[in-house]
Structures are given as structure tokens and as C-alpha cells.
Amino acid sequence: MIKNVVVLGGGSAGFMAAISLKTKAPNLTVRVLRSPDIGVIGVGEDTTIAFPRFLFEYLKVAKRDFYAMAEPTWKLGIRFQWGPRRDFYYTFAKEYETEWPGLSRPTGFYHDHETQWVGPYSAMMAQDKAFARNRDGSPNLNTPHAFHLENLKLIAWLDSHAKKLGIEIEDANVTGVETGPVTTTGREERGVHALVLADGRRVQADLFVDASGFRSELLGRALEVPYVSFERSLFTDxxxxxxxxxxxxxxxxxxxxxxxxxxxxxxxxxxxxxxxxxxxxxxxxxxxxxxxxxxxxxxxxxxxxxxxxxYRSGRRARNWVGNVVGVGNAVGFVEPLEATALAVIALECVMLADSMVETGGNPGPLLVDVYNEHNTRAWDDIRDFLAVHYAFNTRLDTPYWRDCRDKTDLAGAARIVDWFKENGPSTLVKGILIPESNSFGFEGYLAMLVGQRVQYNRERKPPAKEMQLWHERTAAFAAEAKGAMNVFDGLRALRMAGWIK
Ligand SMILES: Cc1cc2nc3c(=O)[nH]c(=O)nc-3n(C[C@H](O)[C@H](O)[C@H](O)COP(=O)(O)OP(=O)(O)OC[C@H]3O[C@@H](n4cnc5c(N)ncnc54)[C@H](O)[C@@H]3O)c2cc1C
Missing domain, CATH: 3.30.70 (Alpha-Beta Plaits)
Structure with missing residues (x-):
């Protein structure tokens, strides 16, 4: 039975894992070891909507407490200066999947050259507005959003929250790892018996979390879990x-x-x-x-x-091996586009903490297999989605972008791209071609394929009457967005409410 856990690494991943475990399974002893000499990577400042959900819905962190120390600003999505349009927006709402009254097809069919936003949230982005307003004029924090966070402020908040939960944090350098057979998950496998610190102490635990960043001290160096590279699809490093x-x-x-x-x-x-x-x-x-x-x-x-x-783009073949579970850069990293790493870390942490709770600290071999399938798929889904960003960006004709257009392996995105080329921005197969578990969903693919103006075979212009209705609709989005609040005023409102300094 797993009773005590040692987390190797005090970056965002290590702390998010430690906090998840201690919040959901308070009887666990959780200890974080981190090296002041190695430090943290110091990047990872952009998030998706999964991150505030993880904090406020899963961990039930008090918003006020988080805002006061981490000082986030708000992100409604990404503005792409990408492809032939001047720019386009990808929000956290379902704007491309929507069908509006009076229009016979989903939004993507109407996104012509004149259209600069396609729904209420992209209209807000186009005017630099962050929030709808509540009746009393305060910012409506339920607007679908993510955060921009300074990495060191985020880690400082995570550190202080971890201490409040009773997590032990120790500055130490791990210089050796003792490995050998373990049966933690009911299956004998090579695992970790102890970490050896620079001062000679041995640290033992029932479960080790490898959050050691790109060094991947346990999964990579000690257990030699194979690395799966994404270099055929993604060329940046x-x-x-x-x-x-x-x-x-x-x-x-x-x-x-x-x-x-x-x-x-x-x-x-x-x-x-x-x-x-x-x-x-x-x-x-x-x-x-x-x-x-x-x-x-x-x-x-x-x-x-x-x-x-x-960095390199790819992942370990498995996240959980014997008594070692990896989180964050120690397991995988795709690349910064779409800011997905903290979202995957949240996914890894939620499933790990829930596994501890639901099995009473006795995870079985099938649970571990499913954990590995689910989490490795999350990395692969990101690779597939990002491949679409690179394969179709026609904005520049440089050697790099020519290579992207000619050589990017679309991997798991090939089918949805073929579907789009045949059928355009139809939503007939949403939930079928892209499963609900995919964090970008059908919406994400439509945003990128329509946004980059990828051509499709049955390009039928909507009737003029519908196009006129569409332009009236986008004008109404813009009018509504005028009344919304910008980030500066949102911060001022929080300051007046005593949430931030
Ligand atoms: C260029 C770039 C941009 C990125 N942008 C984003 C973004 O916008 N959004 C996003 O979500 N993610 C982004 N990421 C990913 C981001 O780095 C991670 O999401 C996040 O910072 C988690 O890092 P980590 O905790 O896994 O690793 P780290 O921050 O590197 O932490 C590793 C920890 O392990 C400790 N450690 C390592 N070895 C030892 C040892 N031997 N003994 C003791 N301690 C040890 C270190 O001291 C440190 O505390 C980006 C990554 C890169 C490379």
C-alpha cells in the first residue's frame, strides 16, 4: 500500500503533483526534493482553460488566495498571425461548431475575408476586452478563460500552498538512484529503491514522482524508459x-x-x-x-x-513504470505552441491523485496500463493538432516554412484533414473523428483549418441572404463586446476588491 510519496522536482509539475496528492489523499506523506543548484526551467507562462479548472474546480483553491500571490492576467485564446488572413482567433468557446439561427450551416462556412471574428469571445479579443460584466459592473470571471502567469510567481504560490497543506519541501541534490525489482502495482517490474542525496543520505518511498524536468532523472536516466520523438511532425527545438x-x-x-x-x-x-x-x-x-x-x-x-x-519534442513510452510516475517535462514536451504542457500536467496529476483515492493506495496493473495509454495519448493528440498548424501555414515562403508544408507528418490528424478537404467546416462528425477526450476537440481543428484557409473540394458559397445575415450577426458581436471590460479595468476591479495589491 502506498503511504508515502517522494516527488523529485520543485518546478510547476512537481508542486502540482504534490498538491494534488495531498489535497485528495491527505493521509499520504508527501515530500518534495528540489535542487537549488539546478533550479527550475523558468518558462511555462501561458496556459489553457484546463489550468484554472484544475485549480478552482479540482483542487478547490480559493480564487482570492491564488490571485493575490500569482498575479495572473487573463487569456481568452490565441490570436494567430498565421496563414493568408491578416489574423484569426482561436478561443476557448465553441465558436466554429456553432450554428446560428437563420443560417443553414456551421460558422466556418461563413468565415470570409471580411470576417474578423466569428463569435462573442473572438469579438471581445478583437477589441482587447477580457470579460463580460456582471450586473453590478464587476468582471464576470466565468468568461471562458485561461491565464498568463509569470513562472516564478506561479512556483512561489505553489510552494506556499504546498507548505500550507503540510507537504515537506527540502532543498537537496539527488546524485544517485538505486534501482531494482518492485511489486508496487501488483506486477514485478524494475523500479526505484532509493534516491541517494549529495550528502550521502538515502531517501526511500513507496512511490516516486519524477518531476525532474528535461533531466528525467528517474524515468529517463535510471529506468531508461524509451523516448518517442515527434521530430517527423514538428521541427522546432x-x-x-x-x-x-x-x-x-x-x-x-x-x-x-x-x-x-x-x-x-x-x-x-x-x-x-x-x-x-x-x-x-x-x-x-x-x-x-x-x-x-x-x-x-x-x-x-x-x-x-x-x-x-x-528542448526536444516527444515523450517517454510510458509515464508510470513500477513505483515511478513521471509528470511534466520529465515525461514529455511537445512545443510551446498552444501552451499545452501545464494542461497535460494537470491531467496527469488528476488521474494520479484519483487513482490513489479510488484504489486506497493499491493501484493494480490494469490501472497502470490505462493510465499510460491515456496520458501518452494526450501528448500524441497535441503533436497531431500542432502538425496541422505547421503543414498549412502559407504566410511565408522561407526554407523552414517550405519544409513544414512539404514534410510535416500529420500523424493522427491525417483523417480529419482529409475529411475537411472533402467536406469543409462541417460538424457532422464532431465527437466521432475527434473523441471528446481530445483537449482541442473538433472546434480546435475547425479553428485552425478555417483560420488558415485550407481549401476544400465542395466549396459552395452560402446564399447571399445568409451572408448578409452573418455580417449582421458579427456586427452584433462587436456591439456587444464594446460593453465588455478590458484587462486593465479587470485588474483595477480586483485591486479595489482587495484581491490583489
Ligand atoms: C521554450 C519553452 C516554452 C514553454 N512554454 C510553455 C507554456 O507557455 N505553457 C506551458 O504550459 N508550458 C510551457 N513549457 C513547458 C514548461 O516548461 C512546463 O510546463 C513547466 O515549466 C513544468 O516544468 P517541470 O516542472 O516539468 O520542470 P522544471 O521547471 O525544469 O523543474 C524541474 C525540477 O526538478 C529539479 N531537479 C532536477 N534534477 C534534480 C536532481 N538531480 N536533484 C534534485 N532536484 C532535481 C529541479 O531543481 C527543478 O526543481 C515550455 C517549455 C519550453 C522549453
């Missing part, structure tokens, strides 16, 4: 990162994804800081060229304050 202190720039309620010569750049909006990162392929562009392009397009970034982060 580095990001050069920089930013500047906000002055009079409007705080945008979305992430920008801008096409660059050898990749793309994010813009993530914090209350006092604007963070930019150029994600590129080192096979197409060296670090200095990438840095120069980022600085040229963002002259406010201090030239001496950029840094390069390297």
Missing part, C-alpha cells in the same frame, strides 16, 4: 526569449502567435511585463540569426537580456 517592462501598451487578453522566418513567436502578456519568445528550428536557423530577428521585430527587448532554451 529551441526558443530565444526576451521581454520588456510594460509602459503604455494595452494588456492584451490573448496570446499572440506570430509567424517568423524559421518558426513562430509568442507574445505573453503580464500585468507589468511583456514576454516574447521565438521558437525556431536549429536545423534552419542558428541562435544568433534567431536572436537578431526577434530583436529586430521587438526593439524594446534589451539586447543583453535574451536567453536560449533548448
Amino acid at each position: 529551441r526558443a530565444v526569449i526576451g521581454g520588456w517592462e510594460r509602459t503604455d501598451e494595452v494588456i492584451k487578453p490573448y496570446t499572440i502567435a506570430e509567424t517568423m522566418d524559421s518558426g513562430w513567436a509568442w507574445q505573453i502578456e503580464h500585468a507589468h511585463f511583456i514576454n516574447r519568445g521565438y521558437v525556431y528550428s536549429s536545423a534552419h536557423c542558428d541562435d544568433e540569426t534567431a536572436r537578431a530577428e526577434l530583436l529586430r521585430k521587438n526593439p524594446k527587448i534589451p539586447a543583453d537580456r535574451t536567453r536560449v532554451v533548448k
